Amino acid sequence: MASTQAALYAELADDLQLSWTEAELPERERTKHVHRLHPYLGKFVPQLVEALLGRYVRPGGRVLDPFAGSGTTLVQALESGYDAVGVDIAAFNALLMRVKTAHYDAFLLESELRDAAARLGRTRRRARGYVEQWYAPEAAAELLHFRSLVDEYENADVLRVVLARAGRSARLTTHFDLEFPRAPQRDPYWCHKHRRTCRPVQEANKFLARYLLDTLARLKEFQRVRDRSREAVVLHGDSRDVSLEGSFDGVVTSPPYPGLIDYHEQHRYAYELLGLDDRRERELGAATRGTSRAALQAYTEGISDVLRRCKDVLAPCAPVVLVVNDRRELYPEILERSELRLVDRLERHVNRRTGRRAGEYFESILVAVRET
Numbered sequence: 001m002a003s004t005q006a007a008l009y010a011e012l013a014d015d016l017q018l019s020w021t022e023a024e025l026p027e028r029e030r031t032k033h034v035h036r037l038h039p040y041l042g043k044f045v046p047q048l049v050e051a052l053l054g055r056y057v058r059p060g061g062r063v064l065d066p067f068a069g070s071g072t073t074l075v076q077a078l079e080s081g082y083d084a085v086g087v088d089i090a091a092f093n094a095l096l097m098r099v100k101t102a103h104y105d106a107f108l109l110e111s112e113l114r115d116a117a118a119r120l121g122r123t124r125r126r127a128r129g130y131v132e133q134w135y136a137p138e139a140a141a142e143l144l145h146f147r148s149l150v151d152e153y154e155n156a157d158v159l160r161v162v163l164a165r166a167g168r169s170a171r172l173t174t175h176f177d178l179e180f181p182r183a184p185q186r187d188p189y190w191c192h193k194h195r196r197t198c199r200p201v202q203e204a205n206k207f208l209a210r211y212l213l214d215t216l217a218r219l220k221e222f223q224r225v226r227d228r229s230r231e232a233v234v235l236h237g238d239s240r241d242v243s244l245e246g247s248f249d250g251v252v253t254s255p256p257y258p259g260l261i262d263y264h265e266q267h268r269y270a271y272e273l274l275g276l277d278d279r280r281e282r283e284l285g286a287a288t289r290g291t292s293r294a295a296l297q298a299y300t301e302g303i304s305d306v307l308r309r310c311k312d313v314l315a316p317c318a319p320v321v322l323v324v325n326d327r328r329e330l331y332p333e334i335l336e337r338s339e340l341r342l343v344d345r346l347e348r349h350v351n352r353r354t355g356r357r358a359g360e361y362f363e364s365i366l367v368a369v370r371e372t
Contacts (some may be wrong), residue, residue: 018051018348018365025351033222034100037215038165040070041179042261044254044323044363048348051077051343052252056319057082061249064313066239066306067284069263074232081227085204087235087242089283091276092164094236099161104223110216112153113162117212120205121145130272134184139170139204146208147273154182162215164270168197171269172200179266214282238282239306251310254323256284256332258299259291269358277300291328299332300337307338319343322366331366337348341369 030045049072057063061082065073068086076095077084086097122141126132131140138264143163150159173181176193184200191198236244256263264271264280271278280286289295310320320340324331335342344367 018048020045020047020351029141033218033225034075035070035072037100037218038070038096038161039168039178040096041263041266042254043070043072044255046072048075048323049073050124051078052323052365053077053082053323054309055171056321057147057250057252062246064244064248064251064310065253066310067252067253068097069093069254071100071232073236074101074234075222078226078230078232079222081230083230084232085235085244085248086232087089087237087239087244089236089238089279090128090263091236091279092120092270092274093263094234095157095270095274095276097232098159099157099219101234102157103228104155104219106220107225109155109158109219112155113158113212113216116146116149116153116159116162117209119149119199123148130268134171134173134269135167135204136170136172136200136202138202141171142204142208143167143273146204146217156279158215158219160274162208162211163273164267165215166204167269168267168274169207170201170204174198174200174359181183238279240302240309241283244309246313247308247315248313248318249313249315250318252323255303256307257325258296258328259286259289262286265341266273286339296328296330300334304334304337307340308336311339314370317369320368322368323363324366326362326366327360331364335366335368338368339371341371342368344368 025045025047030047032046035046053063053076059081063073063077063082063084065084066084068074068088071086072091074084074086078101088094088097120142122138123145125144127135127140131143135143142167146163150156150163153159157289168178171181172184172186173302174185174189175191175198186200188197188199262280264278264283284299289298307320346365348363348365350361350363
């Protein structure tokens with residue numbers, strides 16, 4: 001029988017501040033304000049970043065995340081009073097981070113998003129390729145119409161994220177397989193999520209209307225709680241060779257896991273609808289490469305290259321904080337190759353929203369500094 005959360009947390013007493021039950025940290029708190037602008041697999045919760053910044057990075061410092069993903073570190077840094085720089089190879093991730101961390105003219109933002117909501121419609125253009133395959137004709141026509149409006153607005157990137165979010169929801173897929181749909185679902189089906197027969201989505205405007213208003217509310221909420229004297233810089237590029245300027249007071253990051261998630265494929269609808277630059281061939285740990293010995297060696301070398309470059313721009317004694325699940329025990333070699341010395345290791349339980357699960361999931365928090 002699986003351990004209760006109370007029993008698990010008793011074993012993690014020293015690190016209890018980094019583990020939360022569902023009652024202590026419900027989903028609405030884990031996805032507060034802009035953290036829910038768009039679903040994203042693999043992100044770590046902002047409360048963890050907040051705790052790590054408070055423990056290890058000097059107040060008011062400058063933070064680097066070389067595997068920035070959906071921007072959790074950057075957003076929480078701004079809320080906690082830090083400057084931040086985030087790097088990511090994925091164009092969609094860079095777009096999402098820019099939208100989350102930008103400063104906005106609240107009046108203009110609301111005016112534009114409400115105007116876009118009033119202009120929802122359908123195009124007569126025929127969908128092609130992925131859009132034709134994965135969307136009902138009505139939904140495709142509505143998404144393409146909205147895409148034709150985007151460039152008319154100053155806050156075009158915000159509308160692009162809304163379009164991507166609606167594109168995710170409007171695909172011809174089952175309700176229980178939104179994250180990794182394998183083939184378009186065109187016929188009614190028995191839904192394991194709702195325990196009844198469901199029909200594939202036929203329209204997109206209902207999602208566009210809902211997400212326009214939700215995005216407006218979330219961006220306005222974050223503008224109220226962020227430290228407006230702090231800035232976040234988003235760099236779209238490969239952390240192995242992107243130029244990093246200035247000095248940093250710490251690295252807080254969660255590197256990709258080897259062979260687990262293909263983030264480009266996960267967001268394929270966004271790449272197709274928005275015409276984004278696809279650089280998946282450079283992605284570290286890409287699922288398409290698997291977990292062969294050669295793939296794991298390439299992963300080890302790639303992560304080491306990134307961390308070694310990060311080390312060179314750190315202030316003296318500044319920490320490198322890594323949130324990992326190192327079940328393959330790759331990180332001792334990675335740290336050695338990166339010329340980093342492990343000074344602390346914490347274990348945390350990752351809550352999967354329910355106490356009924358076959359196994360437990362844990363993460364390690366590795367804290368390292370430059371070798372002297």
